[in-house]
């Protein structure tokens with residue numbers, strides 16, 4: 001082979017690499033074009049190429065240094081990247097203006113007041129002009145038969161112009177209002193979630209609570225409120241919501257778990273670990289994606305059996321943590337489950353907008369947090385375990401996630417103002433970091449992707465009463481944790497210092513965050529080899 005032939009061969013090879021990279025980037029750079037299974041973590045050929053090119057070259061070859069210690073450490077350690085590096089801020093932080101969905105949609109002319117659906121006359125005057133509202137009407141939404149993959153609607157109600165009383169058992173409604181001229185033109189459309197008291201079940205909750213109290217004698221009964229933002233790393237939380245972070249750490253003295261790791265690249269393995277205490281690898285011995293997920297035995301049932309009201313809210317009915325392809329539950333996992341209303345909104349063409357962050361004229365975060373606050377308000381003196389999973393805002397539009405900071409801030413303020421925070425553990429958290437986009441292609445983004453954020457807010461009296469627990473939690477903010485550990489702590493809290501062993505099988509995976517955690521290897525923490533930070537060497 002002469003020199004010319006060798007050069008042609010090398011050029012050809014370089015061209016092939018460029019074509020391959022271009023093809024992979026074009027598929028995965030934008031989230032909508034990158035279906036699950038081909039993102040940066042699960043496409044291993046892409047991961048190998050990109051990580052070796054971008055990460056190793058920059059950290060090892062270019063600087064002529066020995067490999068960084070985090071790549072060769074025996075325990076799972078995290079490298080120190082500056083989250084506020086100006087070059088990263090440029091890519092990572094976008095629009096922080098509060099998300100407004102009402103500016104490009106029909107006005108919201110009705111609201112819920114207790115069990116009444118009312119017309120907002122002030123808004124009618126602003127949007128239509130006084131006297132221009134013809135009438136409104138509503139219909140009930142219920143989950144379809146069998147597996148809640150469809151919904152059923154009642155007939156439309158009688159029309160009303162001011163207010164209408166809703167029946168006690170109604171959970172979800174669709175509301176439409178019409179203008180006077182031209183007649184019969186729909187001028188407002190909205191969906192609402194309600195929390196019925198279900199008085200016929202009160203005795204059951206009371207007797208379960210009494211059973212827990214007498215048989216197990218737990219020392220405390222705290223509510224547990226979990227609010228998850230899909231795909232948000234700790235560093236991105238710090239960058240995009242600095243006000244929220246300061247409020248949580250300085251005003252509410254929340255615990256910031258700085259070395260929280262992930263149990264898998266997607267939502268399912270992480271939320272499965274959190275809610276069931278099992279790893280995906282473990283359940284894959286007896287479950288595959290075509291089987292009902294009810295077999296996971298999520299922890300809602302433990303709380304329900306102990307007399308807690310339970311809520312499970314997941315907005316994405318098609319590509320969510322527990323819904324993707326054939327994956328589904330056959331039965332509701334919690335007493336209050338808003339899947340029917342999200343299915344109804346999804347079926348209403350044009351109602352869910354801006355890549356899923358707007359539900360009509362309401363931001364998705366506001367819609368879901370309102371449902372949660374409604375439950376808290378309805379059962380303020382009864383224990384509750386709630387899980388609210390918000391995906392689109394943080395998962396697909398990570399740079400702009402700051403635009404829901406105000407909703408979160410208002411949420412915590414309501415919990416504080418009502419005194420609910422004083423009897424509740426609030427967990428604000430994520431499952432994994434960003435999986436695609438410009439930021440993900442940087443060394444910072446690569447490390448961030450393995451470090452989802454997690455913040456615990458306990459009532460101050462609880463930490464004062466149990467100082468050694470406060471101390472353990474504080475120490476644990478500086479060591480590797482996963483949601484298997486969160487799971488164990490939540491079960492410890494449900495039967496807090498009880499006289500008897502809790503009435504369920506407790507997974508042996510994970511260590512309760514109430515105990516001082518040791519330094520662990522990735523194996524000991526059950527972090528799969530494919531997503532470890534020292535994968536590269």
Ligand SMILES: [Zn+2]
Nearest residue numbers: 230231266267
């Ligand atoms: Zn996720």
